[in-house]
Amino acid sequence: MRKLVLTTFQGLEEISAKEVEQRGFKLLQVFKPSLLLVEGDLEKALQLKTVDSASQLLHLGEAESLEVKALRLLFRQVFKSCKGSLKSLRHIRVRAVTRGRGVDKRLLELIASREAKRVAHVFTSPRSPNILRVYLDTETNTVIIAQQLHKQPLHLRDYYVAKHPSPLNPIIAASIPYFLGNLPRAIYDPFCGSGTIPIEVLLQAPEVEAYASDIVPAYVKATLENAEQAGVALQVFSADAAHPPIHRGIDLVAADPPRGRRLRRGSRVKYLEVLFKLSTSLEAASLLVVTPYEEPALKISEKYGYSLVKKLLTFQGGARIALLHFKR
CATH class of the missing domain: 3.30.2130.30 (VC0802-like)
Structure with missing residues (x-):
C-alpha cells in the first residue's frame, strides 16, 4: 500500500x-x-x-x-x-x-x-x-x-464533452452527496448548464431520480450529451426555471444559478429569487444553492420560509463560493 x-x-x-x-x-x-x-x-x-x-x-x-x-x-x-x-x-x-x-x-x-x-x-x-x-x-x-502520478487534473472528467462558458467544477458538485449526508428520492436542477450537478450526483447514487432543465436549448443539448457520455439516467428538458413543467414530486432542488461578472447586480438577486420561488411551488422539502452570493440568498430564504441548516465555503477559480442547504 x-x-x-x-x-x-x-x-x-x-x-x-x-x-x-x-x-x-x-x-x-x-x-x-x-x-x-x-x-x-x-x-x-x-x-x-x-x-x-x-x-x-x-x-x-x-x-x-x-x-x-x-x-x-x-x-x-x-x-x-x-x-x-x-x-x-x-x-x-x-x-x-x-x-x-x-x-x-x-x-x-x-x-x-x-x-x-x-x-x-x-x-x-x-x-x-x-x-x-x-x-x-x-x-x-x-x-x-x-x-x-498522473498527467491531467482529476477534475477533467471524461464525460465532459459538451462545454459551458461558466461551469461548476465537478469536484464541488461531487461533494454535494457528502455534504448533504442523505440523498433524497428525487432531485431537480432548473439551471443545469452542462449538467454537472445531477451527473455527479448520479455517478455516486444512480438510484436517485434526477431531472435537469435549462432555458437555453444549447445547454439542454450539452447536458444530454454529457449524461449519455457519463452513462447516467438523467431526465433533461428545456424550460424556463420560473415555469417548469414539473409541479410535484421533487424532494430537493439543487442548482448553481447564473453567476459571474457578466451578470448585473440585480440579475444575481433575480435568479436566486426564481430558485426559491420554484422550490416553494414544488413543495420541495430542501433546497441546495451553490452561489457566491451568500448574503442575498439568506435574505431571500426568509421571505419564502426556508431556514439555513448547513453551510460550506470553498473556492472556484480563486473566488469564494458557498454551498447553502435550506429546509422548510
Missing part, C-alpha cells in the same frame, strides 16, 4: 476525508489548506470524485529552519534519495503551497527547481505535465514533497 498525498479544494478537506474513508483508504492526516495524507491503492485514488490530484509521498518531516540554505539542503537530500525516478522524467513543474507567513511559494518553487536540476539533472518547464508538489507550513516547519 502506498502513502499518497491527495489535493482537494480549500474548504472541502472534511468532505474528501469522508470519501477516502468510505472508499477504503486509511486517512493518516489532513493538512490545511487542501491536502490529505492517505494510505491506499493508486488506481482507486484516481477514481475519487472529490480530489484533484494523487501523488506519491517522497518526504514528510520538519525543516530545521526556514532559511534558504536549510531548505536547499533539505530538497537536495530528498532528491538524492529519489534521483532515479526524477531523472526518468527529464522535466518537471514544481507547484508549491505555503501555509503561514515567512516563505513565498514562488521562492519555494525556485529552490526546489534549482535543486532538482543540480541533483537529478531534471529541468523545469511551466508546461510540463510532470508535477512535483511541495507543501510548507511555516508555523510548524512541516514540509511535504510528493510526485504527482
Whole structure:
C-alpha cells in the first residue's frame, strides 16, 4: 500500500476525508489548506470524485529552519534519495503551497527547481505535465514533497464533452452527496448548464431520480450529451426555471444559478429569487444553492420560509463560493 498525498479544494478537506474513508483508504492526516495524507491503492485514488490530484509521498518531516540554505539542503537530500525516478522524467513543474507567513511559494518553487536540476539533472518547464508538489507550513516547519502520478487534473472528467462558458467544477458538485449526508428520492436542477450537478450526483447514487432543465436549448443539448457520455439516467428538458413543467414530486432542488461578472447586480438577486420561488411551488422539502452570493440568498430564504441548516465555503477559480442547504 502506498502513502499518497491527495489535493482537494480549500474548504472541502472534511468532505474528501469522508470519501477516502468510505472508499477504503486509511486517512493518516489532513493538512490545511487542501491536502490529505492517505494510505491506499493508486488506481482507486484516481477514481475519487472529490480530489484533484494523487501523488506519491517522497518526504514528510520538519525543516530545521526556514532559511534558504536549510531548505536547499533539505530538497537536495530528498532528491538524492529519489534521483532515479526524477531523472526518468527529464522535466518537471514544481507547484508549491505555503501555509503561514515567512516563505513565498514562488521562492519555494525556485529552490526546489534549482535543486532538482543540480541533483537529478531534471529541468523545469511551466508546461510540463510532470508535477512535483511541495507543501510548507511555516508555523510548524512541516514540509511535504510528493510526485504527482498522473498527467491531467482529476477534475477533467471524461464525460465532459459538451462545454459551458461558466461551469461548476465537478469536484464541488461531487461533494454535494457528502455534504448533504442523505440523498433524497428525487432531485431537480432548473439551471443545469452542462449538467454537472445531477451527473455527479448520479455517478455516486444512480438510484436517485434526477431531472435537469435549462432555458437555453444549447445547454439542454450539452447536458444530454454529457449524461449519455457519463452513462447516467438523467431526465433533461428545456424550460424556463420560473415555469417548469414539473409541479410535484421533487424532494430537493439543487442548482448553481447564473453567476459571474457578466451578470448585473440585480440579475444575481433575480435568479436566486426564481430558485426559491420554484422550490416553494414544488413543495420541495430542501433546497441546495451553490452561489457566491451568500448574503442575498439568506435574505431571500426568509421571505419564502426556508431556514439555513448547513453551510460550506470553498473556492472556484480563486473566488469564494458557498454551498447553502435550506429546509422548510
